[in-house]
Amino acid sequence: MSVGEHVFDVVIIGSGPAGVAVAERLYEKHPAATIAVVERGPVLLRQHFYDSPRSINERDRFLVEHGACPWEGDLSRGGRLLPCLGGRGVVGGGQLHRFYEQDFTLWREGLWGVGPGALNPYFVEAEKRLLGSTQSAGPSQDFVCDVLGGFNARHPPHGPNSEVAGTIEGGYPHKSSAERLLGLLGRDRDSGRKRLSVFTETMVVKLDGSRSRSSRVHKARCVRLRQGEESTLSIHGAVFVLAASPVESARLVMVSEIAEAQSSSSAVGRYLAEHIYCRGYLDVSDRPELRHGPVNVYIPPLGSGLDDRYQIEIRSTTHSDDNRLLLRVTGSAAMDPRRENRVLISPDRVDAHGVAKAITELTRSPDDERRTISMISLMDDVVSSFGSRWLTPPRPLPCGASYHEVGTLRISAAEQESAATRNGLLFGTENVFVGDGAAFASVGTANPILTLTAMGYRLADGLVHLLDSAS
Numbered sequence: 001m002s003v004g005e006h007v008f009d010v011v012i013i014g015s016g017p018a019g020v021a022v023a024e025r026l027y028e029k030h031p032a033a034t035i036a037v038v039e040r041g042p043v044l045l046r047q048h049f050y051d052s053p054r055s056i057n058e059r060d061r062f063l064v065e066h067g068a069c070p071w072e073g074d075l076s077r078g079g080r081l082l083p084c085l086g087g088r089g090v091v092g093g094g095q096l097h098r099f100y101e102q103d104f105t106l107w108r109e110g111l112w113g114v115g116p117g118a119l120n121p122y123f124v125e126a127e128k129r130l131l132g133s134t135q136s137a138g139p140s141q142d143f144v145c146d147v148l149g150g151f152n153a154r155h156p157p158h159g160p161n162s163e164v165a166g167t168i169e170g171g172y173p174h175k176s177s178a179e180r181l182l183g184l185l186g187r188d189r190d191s192g193r194k195r196l197s198v199f200t201e202t203m204v205v206k207l208d209g210s211r212s213r214s215s216r217v218h219k220a221r222c223v224r225l226r227q228g229e230e231s232t233l234s235i236h237g238a239v240f241v242l243a244a245s246p247v248e249s250a251r252l253v254m255v256s257e258i259a260e261a262q263s264s265s266s267a268v269g270r271y272l273a274e275h276i277y278c279r280g281y282l283d284v285s286d287r288p289e290l291r292h293g294p295v296n297v298y299i300p301p302l303g304s305g306l307d308d309r310y311q312i313e314i315r316s317t318t319h320s321d322d323n324r325l326l327l328r329v330t331g332s333a334a335m336d337p338r339r340e341n342r343v344l345i346s347p348d349r350v351d352a353h354g355v356a357k358a359i360t361e362l363t364r365s366p367d368d369e370r371r372t373i374s375m376i377s378l379m380d381d382v383v384s385s386f387g388s389r390w391l392t393p394p395r396p397l398p399c400g401a402s403y404h405e406v407g408t409l410r411i412s413a414a415e416q417e418s419a420a421t422r423n424g425l426l427f428g429t430e431n432v433f434v435g436d437g438a439a440f441a442s443v444g445t446a447n448p449i450l451t452l453t454a455m456g457y458r459l460a461d462g463l464v465h466l467l468d469s470a471s
Contacts, residue, residue: 008036008197009467011220011237013204013252015039016087017449018436019243020177021126021456022463027184027196030464032471035196036235037181038222040203040244041083048176049091059091063403070351071247071343075274075360079400081245085200086178088403092449095156095298095313096131096174098123099451102304103334103444109271110337110442111413113422114458122454130453131159132174138293144314144327147385151299151378153314201225202233205355207240207256207432215259216430223353230353238470239431239463242409243456246272246438250343250408251358253426260419260428267419269343271410272362273335273443275402276310276372280394282383285324290316295327299382301445306367309334309445310375312382329382331375331394332402336365337442339417343408362399372396404448406440413441424459435459 010026012019015037026033049062067080082088104112145153181198188196199222206221217240222233242249250269254261261268284290295316301308310333317328335341346357364372379394409426411434412418420426424433435456437448444451 005219005234005236006036006197007236009033009237010239010241010463011036011038011235012241012243012435013038013220013249014087014243014245014436015085015177015181015198016243016245016436016452017089017092017177018452018456019241020086020089020181021453022241022243022435022460023196024180024184025457025460026463027187029460030467033195033464033467036199036237037196038199038202038204038220038235039083039085039087040201041085042201043178044082044084045086045090046176046178046182048089048174062091063088071251071358071360072346072349073358073360074362075247075272075400075405077400078398079274079403079405081248084178085181085198086176087245089177089449092447094296094315095447096450097157097446098454099444099446099448100301102301103309103442103446106304106306106309107337107442109339109417112441113411113413113418114455119451119454119458122457123450125457126450126453127157127159129180130174130450131157140290140293140295140316141297143289144295144297148297148299148314148382150385151302151312151382153297153299156296156298199224199233199235203353204244204252205255205353207252207258209258213430215428217256217432239433239466241433241435241459241463242426242438243436245436246405246408247343247358247360249434249436249438251345251356253409254343254345255356258426258428258432260426265416266427267339267410267412267417269408270339270341270419271337271407271417271441272341272343272360272405273337273407274362274400275404275443276333276335276364276368277397277402278331278333278372278376278379278394279397280329280379280383280390281392282327282329282386282388283324283391284327284386284388287325287386290325290327299378302378307371307374310371311445312375312379314382326391327386329379329394331379332445332447333368333371333375334443334445335368337407338365341407404437404443406437406443406448409434409438410441411439417441423462433459433463
């Protein structure tokens with residue numbers, strides 16, 4: 001049964017940090033534009049998970065409970081989506097960094113088509129909007145920074161006008177995608193003009209081209225699941241923005257039979273990458289210096305070479321069984337961007353809606369392995385600086401556990417390695433743009449949320465000009 005058809009200027013597929021960045025910038029910069037945000041999940045939380053009164057230990061359990069893994073293959077071992085308003089950005093926010101400038105140019109196969117100079121004003125705007133206070137302050141934080149001073153340990157980034165205060169359980173009060181999107185809906189309601197529509201529990205299963213111009217998508221074909229009943233929905237748009245996650249955005253392009261995706265030389269689905277996570281725990285319950293406030297410290301890359309593309313985060317937490325004070329040490333290393341790491345469409349497996357499933361092929365290169373070994377060695381040095389031993393030694397988490405996938409619809413400096421133009425327009429289309437981490441030419445070293453947001457603002461400014469020229 002069909003529940004009708006809707007028409008908008010811009011249709012954004014995905015409500016995570018990237019999709020919301022495009023939506024909020026468009027809403028503010030183009031007062032006449034009508035915008036639809038399509039989200040496959042229901043609303044779960046208004047705020048970041050880290051802003052709720054829980055231990056940071058519970059983040060992974062939260063993802064396991066509420067997440068979903070619609071794909072198969074290597075990335076399915078630890079990876080998953082969070083189908084809810086705000087996407088996985090709901091559980092993020094501990095450390096929000098810009099991409100380090102070296103990460104835009106270091107990889108020969110990962111040269112970005114958009115550089116830090118072009119993104120800088122958007123980074124400034126993203127930091128102003130997203131960064132809240134750092135909840136780590138006081139003697140314990142200062143003690144750890146002193147102990148790790150030889151590693152250039154630093155306080156986490158925080159907003160320019162934010163206060164520095166809190167407790168171990170206090171979280172990291174950065175503004176989540178869901179909070180910002182709900183704020184826009186409130187403005188819409190107060191103004192009495194319906195410019196923004198959010199479709200939750202709605203999954204886009206195919207993008208349809210027009211009969212006369214197959215390169216121009218005219219509608220998103222959707223299924224909607226409400227109260228156990230499935231119905232169909234068509235959402236028409238002048239422009240479509242893919243922001244459903246690198247795996248799901250690539251899958252949608254491929255199942256929609258967009259011409260660019262059919263070529264064997266196409267970069268669509270290629271250059272999939274993520275962060276290699278290693279995590280260990282240090283028992284510091286016998287250290288009185290660490291009982292005077294929370295700890296949240298990071299160690300940036302120690303050099304500018306490819307072997308140095310990792311950073312270390314040290315955060316205080318408590319043991320889930322007996323509340324012993326712990327330091328959680330997490331290493332986050334970049335993967336090499338490689339063409340053979342990719343998303344494929346299954347020839348014979350379909351999801352609950354009858355859409356072909358995605359299969360991920362993701363393996364680590366020899367350079368990735370060396371980088372990981374170097375990172376673990378530095379983590380050992382960090383622990384030695386405290387004169388302690390590991391309670392739980394660091395080990396690599398399964399593929400997907402960083403939840404920081406990138407690539408698959410990338411914007412590269414080299415056209416033959418790109419799936420989209422430098423303005424984000426998907427090759428082979430006239431009106432489909434890449435708005436999430438799929439556009440990244442490399443995964444870089446930092447948490448990607450600030451860079452996702454900056455890229456989203458840049459894309460939105462381009463769409464403002466496009467809509468103005470079409471009117």
